[in-house]
Amino acid sequence: MFQTFSAPSDSDAIPQRIKELRALLADEGLQALLLPRGDEHQGEYVAPCSERLRWLTGFTGSAGMAAITRRHAGLFVDGRYTVQARNECGGGTFEFPGIARTALATWLKDKLKPGDVVGFDPWLHTVSEVESLRETLKSSGIALKPTRRNLVDRIWGQERPAPPDAPVIAHPLKYSGRSAADKISALQKALKDAGQDAVILTSPDSVCWLFNIRGSDVAHNPVVLAFAIVPASGKPELFVSAEKISREVRAHLDGAVKISPPAVLAERVAALRKAKKRVRLDFDRAAWWFWRGLGKSALRGNDPCIGPKAIKNATEISGSKVAHIRDGAAVVRFLASLDRAIEGGEAIDEISAVRALEEQRAGSQALKEISFDTISGSGPNGAIVHYRVTEASNRRLKKGELFLLDSGAQYLEGTTDITRTIAIGDAPAEARERFTLVLKGHIAIATAVFPKGTRGLDLDPFARRALWAAGLDYDHGTGHGVGSYLSVHEGPQSISRAGGAIIEPGMIISNEPGYYKEGAYGIRIENLILVNPAEKPKGGEREMLSFETLTLVPIDRRLIVKELLTPDEISWIDSYHATVLSVIGPELDASTRRWIEAATKPL
Numbered sequence: 001m002f003q004t005f006s007a008p009s010d011s012d013a014i015p016q017r018i019k020e021l022r023a024l025l026a027d028e029g030l031q032a033l034l035l036p037r038g039d040e041h042q043g044e045y046v047a048p049c050s051e052r053l054r055w056l057t058g059f060t061g062s063a064g065m066a067a068i069t070r071r072h073a074g075l076f077v078d079g080r081y082t083v084q085a086r087n088e089c090g091g092g093t094f095e096f097p098g099i100a101r102t103a104l105a106t107w108l109k110d111k112l113k114p115g116d117v118v119g120f121d122p123w124l125h126t127v128s129e130v131e132s133l134r135e136t137l138k139s140s141g142i143a144l145k146p147t148r149r150n151l152v153d154r155i156w157g158q159e160r161p162a163p164p165d166a167p168v169i170a171h172p173l174k175y176s177g178r179s180a181a182d183k184i185s186a187l188q189k190a191l192k193d194a195g196q197d198a199v200i201l202t203s204p205d206s207v208c209w210l211f212n213i214r215g216s217d218v219a220h221n222p223v224v225l226a227f228a229i230v231p232a233s234g235k236p237e238l239f240v241s242a243e244k245i246s247r248e249v250r251a252h253l254d255g256a257v258k259i260s261p262p263a264v265l266a267e268r269v270a271a272l273r274k275a276k277k278r279v280r281l282d283f284d285r286a287a288w289w290f291w292r293g294l295g296k297s298a299l300r301g302n303d304p305c306i307g308p309k310a311i312k313n314a315t316e317i318s319g320s321k322v323a324h325i326r327d328g329a330a331v332v333r334f335l336a337s338l339d340r341a342i343e344g345g346e347a348i349d350e351i352s353a354v355r356a357l358e359e360q361r362a363g364s365q366a367l368k369e370i371s372f373d374t375i376s377g378s379g380p381n382g383a384i385v386h387y388r389v390t391e392a393s394n395r396r397l398k399k400g401e402l403f404l405l406d407s408g409a410q411y412l413e414g415t416t417d418i419t420r421t422i423a424i425g426d427a428p429a430e431a432r433e434r435f436t437l438v439l440k441g442h443i444a445i446a447t448a449v450f451p452k453g454t455r456g457l458d459l460d461p462f463a464r465r466a467l468w469a470a471g472l473d474y475d476h477g478t479g480h481g482v483g484s485y486l487s488v489h490e491g492p493q494s495i496s497r498a499g500g501a502i503i504e505p506g507m508i509i510s511n512e513p514g515y516y517k518e519g520a521y522g523i524r525i526e527n528l529i530l531v532n533p534a535e536k537p538k539g540g541e542r543e544m545l546s547f548e549t550l551t552l553v554p555i556d557r558r559l560i561v562k563e564l565l566t567p568d569e570i571s572w573i574d575s576y577h578a579t580v581l582s583v584i585g586p587e588l589d590a591s592t593r594r595w596i597e598a599a600t601k602p603l
Contacts, residue, residue, distance in 0.1 A: 001358060002220065002370045005351050007390035011058050015093060017155055018056065022070050024151045031116035032069040032108065033151055036100075037062065040123045041204050041225060042285055044489055045218050045372075048161040052152045058088050061386055065100035067118075072111050076100035079475025080385040083518060087384070105136040114141030120288075122146040127283035127291040127298075146288070164217040168224050168244045170252035171212045175412050175485065177315025180212045181256055184236060187304050191232040191280065198272060199280040199304060200290055201228040205486045206305035211238065211257055213249065214485065220372050221487050222410055227265055229272075239265045269293040280304070306492055309483070311506035316484040317530065319413030320508060320550060324528070327409050327416040328552035328580070329587035330360040335422070335553070336595035342397065342424055349396045350376040350389040353405065361409050371408030371415050371488040378403050382421070382522030385476055385514070399425030402435075402521040402559075408488055417488050417510055418551050419526035423558040434515050435523050435559040440466040441513035442525045443572050445478065445495065446549055449534050451542040456499020456509075463495070463513040472515055479510045482528055505545060507531045527551035552580045554599040562603050574602040 025033060037059070039050035044062050053059060057066050057073075061081040067074045075094040077085045085096055097103040108118060118137070120130065134144045153160060173179060187210065191199060201207050204223040208214055215224035226240040237258045245259055253259075260268075272279050273295050280301040281290055291298050312320065334357045341348050354374045361367045377387045378395045382404035389395075397403050403424050408417035421435060441463035448462055456479065461468075463478040477496030480489050492501035493509055503509070512526035527549050534546035554577060562570065577600035585593055 001355065003354060003358065003373050005354075005389060005391050005394070007392040014056065014058055018068060018073060018093065020155045021056070021068055021151060024154060025068070025070055025119070028119060028147065028151070029117065030119040030145065030147075031112055032067055032118040033147075034104075034118060034120045034125070035066040035068065035152060036124050037064040038124055039225075040287055040289075041202055041227075042124075042126055042287065043204065043218065045221050045487070047164045047218055047225065049163050052150070052156070055156060056152055057094065059085055060088060060388060061085065065104065066094075067104060067108060069111050074104075074107050074111075076104055076107075082475075083384050084386060105133060108137060108142060109140045112140075112142050116141075117143045117145050119145055119147045119151065121150045122289040122292060123287045124150070125288050127281070127286055127288050130288045131283075146292070164225060165241070165244065166216040166224075167246060168240065168249050169214045169216075169222075170249050171208070171214045171412075171485065173212070175315070175319055176212045177313040177319075180210065180253070183210050183212075183305075183308070184230065184256065186308070187230055188232050190304055191230070194280070194301070195278065196232060196280045196299060196301070197277040198229055198231045199301070200269075200286065200294075201230065201303065201305065202282070202286045202290065203303060203305075205483060205490065206303050206309065207238070208486060209309045209483075210236075210305050211253065213252070215244075216369070220369050220410065222369065222485055223487070227262070229268055237268065239268075266293065273297045282306075309486075310481055310490060310493055311504055312484055312508060312530075313506070316414065317506065320415075320484065320528075320530070323409075323411040323414035323416055324550045324552055325583060325587065326364050326366060326411065326413075327361065327418070328584045330364060330409075331357070331407075331418060331420070331553045332584055332588065332596055333363075333592050334360045335420070335599075336592045338422070339595065342399070347396060349394050350378050350381065351391070351394045353397065353403075354389065354407075357405070357407055366411050366413075367409055368412060368485075369410040371410050371417060375404065375406035375419075377405075377522055378424075379521060380519050383516040383518050383520060385516060385522070387522075397424045400428065401425075402427060402431055402523065404522045404524055406524060406526065410485060412485055414484055415482050415486065415488055416551070417482055417526065417528060418553060419512055419514075419524040420553060420556065421523045421525060421559065422556050427559055431521055431523070432559050432561050433564065434467075434470075434472065434517075435525075435556075436561040436564045437466040437470055437472065438513050438515050438523050438525055439555065439560060439573075440565065440569060441478075442511055442527070443569050445511045445513070446527070446529065446547055446576075447568075447572060449537075449544050449546045450503075451544055452504075454503050454545070456493060456495040456501060456503060457497055459495050459503070460497055460499060463511075467513070467515060474514045474516060476514070478513050479529075482508045482510060484508075503531055503545065505531050505533055508550070509547075511547070511549075525555060549576065552584050554580055554596065557599065557601070557603065560603065565603075570603050577602070 406419035479495030514524035529547040534544040
C-alpha cells in the first residue's frame with residue numbers, strides 16, 4: 001500500500017509545543033512567528049521532515065499557514081480546508097481567520113502593536129510573499145525579521161525525521177519525448193535573448209522535467225528535492241547528494257550536467273552576486289533566501305520551465321492516453337466489485353475501499369505510485385473537500401448515502417486524477433438533483449469551445465452557472481493542471497477564479513466542479529481534459545480551442561435526474577459512455593463487462 005491510515009497521535013502535545021515556541025519567541029526578541037505548510041522548494045507536497053505545520057498544529061492539509069504570537073494563534077486555510085481545520089485543530093487553541101493571502105496582515109495588525117517584530121524562516125516563504133507582507137505591515141509599524149534557524153525545528157529536535165535520501169531515477173526519452181539536451185539548449189537561448197546570465201530553478205518538478213529525471217523524495221510525487229543553476233552558456237549545475245546519483249543516471253545525463261553537493265549552493269549564489277551576474281529568479285516560487293543572497297543580481301522572471309512543461313508534447317499526450325486506459329480499466333473493475341459487494345450486503349468502509357482500488361491499479365504491474373492520498377468520503381465525510389480517511393475517522397458505506405472517491409495514479413506514461421460520486425443504494429432526491437447540477441457544470445466545461453487567449457478564470461463560470469441558478473456554489477477551483485509522471489497539481493494553468501494563465505493546446509487540466517453539504521454529503525465529478533485546437537466555425541473569425549476528455553470511467557447514472565438535462569447534455573453523456581464502453585470494455589473480464597454495459601446504457 002502506498003497510502004497509510006494512521007491519525008496524528010500526539011495532539012495532546014500541541015499545547016506544550018506552542019508553549020515552548022512562545023518561549024523561543026521571547027528569547028529571539030520576536031512577538032510572532034509565521035509557519036507555512038511548505039518546504040525550501042515551496043512545495044505543496046513535502047517530505048516528513050518538512051511537515052512542521054502538521055507537527056505544531058495537527059492540521060494535515062496541503063495548504064495553510066500558522067501565525068503564533070505570544071498570546072494568540074491563528075491558522076489560515078482556504079475553502080477546501082475550513083471544515084477539516086476545525087475538526088483537526090479545535091479545542092480553542094487556534095483561531096481560523098480565513099485565507100492567509102487576504103486575512104494574515106489584518107490579523108497580525110489586530111494582535112500586534114507598532115514596534116513588534118514577526119519572525120519568518122527565509123527558506124519557507126517566497127520573495128513575493130515576504131515583500132508584500134512587509135509592505136502591508138509597514139504602515140502599522142510592524143517589522144518582519146528572518147530567523148537564523150527554524151524555530152520549530154529547534155523544538156522538534158532529534159524526533160524530526162531525517163531528510164529523504166531516495167535515489168535519482170532516469171526518465172527515458174520514450175516517455176519524456178524530448179531530450180534534456182534539447183530542453184537545456186532552448187532554455188539557454190531564452191536566457192541569452194533576455195540578456196540574462198543564469199536562472200536558478202527552485203521547483204523540483206521543473207528540475208526533474210528539464211533534466212529528464214525522477215525520484216521519490218516526496219510521497220506520491222516522483223520528484224527529486226534539488227535546486228539547479230542554469231547558465232546562459234556552459235553546463236547547468238544540479239545540487240543533489242552524489243550518493244543519490246547512480247552510474248546509470250550519470251550516463252543518462254551524459255556529462256551535460258554538473259553534479260554538486262547541496263552544501264555549495266550558498267557559495268555559488270554568493271559568486272553570482274560578486275560577479276554581478278544577471279540572474280533570473282521566480283519571485284512567486286523561490287525562497288526569500290535566494291533573493292537576499294543574490295541582492296541586486298536577482299531579476300524578477302517566471303520559472304522558464306513552467307510553460308514548456310505544461311504544454312505536453314506528442315509523446316507525453318499519447319502516454320497520458322495509455323495511462324488513462326489502464327487506469328480507467330482498474331477503476332471500473334473496482335466500481336463493479338463495489339456494487340456487487342454492496343448488493344451482497346458486505347461491510348465496506350472507507351479504508352477497505354481505498355485498499356481495494358489500489359489493488360486494482362497495482363494489478364496492472366505498471367503502477368509506480370498513487371498521485372495523492374485517496375479521498376474516500378462516505379456520507380458526511382464526503383463534504384470535507386480534501387478529507388483523508390484515518391483509522392479513527394473510518395466510516396462504513398451505508399445505503400441511502402453518497403460515497404465520494406477522488407484518486408489518482410502515477411505511471412511512467414502519465415499521471416491520472418479522477419473523482420466519482422457513487423450512490424450507495426437509493427440516494428435522496430435532493431442529492432440526485434444537486435449531483436445533476438454539478439454534472440451540468442462538468443458538461444459545460446467538457447463541451448466548451450473558446451478562442452485562443454482565453455484564461456481559466458474566463459471558463460470557471462461555465463461550471464458554476466447551474467449551481468448559481470439554484471443558489472449554490474463550491475469553494476474550490478474547477479480545474480488544475482496535471483504533470484506528466486510528475487505532480488498531480490501543475491501550473492500555470494487552472495480553471496478557477498484566480499486562473500489568470502492562458503489556456504493553451506497541449507495542456508492537461510482537471511474538470512471537477514462539486515457541491516458539499518456539510519454534515520450530509522459531498523459531490524464532485526472529475527475527469528482530466530486535454531486542450532486541442534478546434535475547427536473554426538463557419539464564418540468564424542477567431543482561432544478556437546476545445547477539450548478532449550481523457551478519463552474513461554462511467555458517471556453514476558443512478559444519480560442523474562434526466563429531466564434536468566437538455567437534449568445536448570443527454571447526448572454528451574450518452575456519447576461519453578459509448579466511448580468508455582468501446583475503449584474500456586475490451587480490457588475487462590466477462591462479469592465486469594456486463595457491469596459496464598449496464599453502467600453506460602444510454603439515458
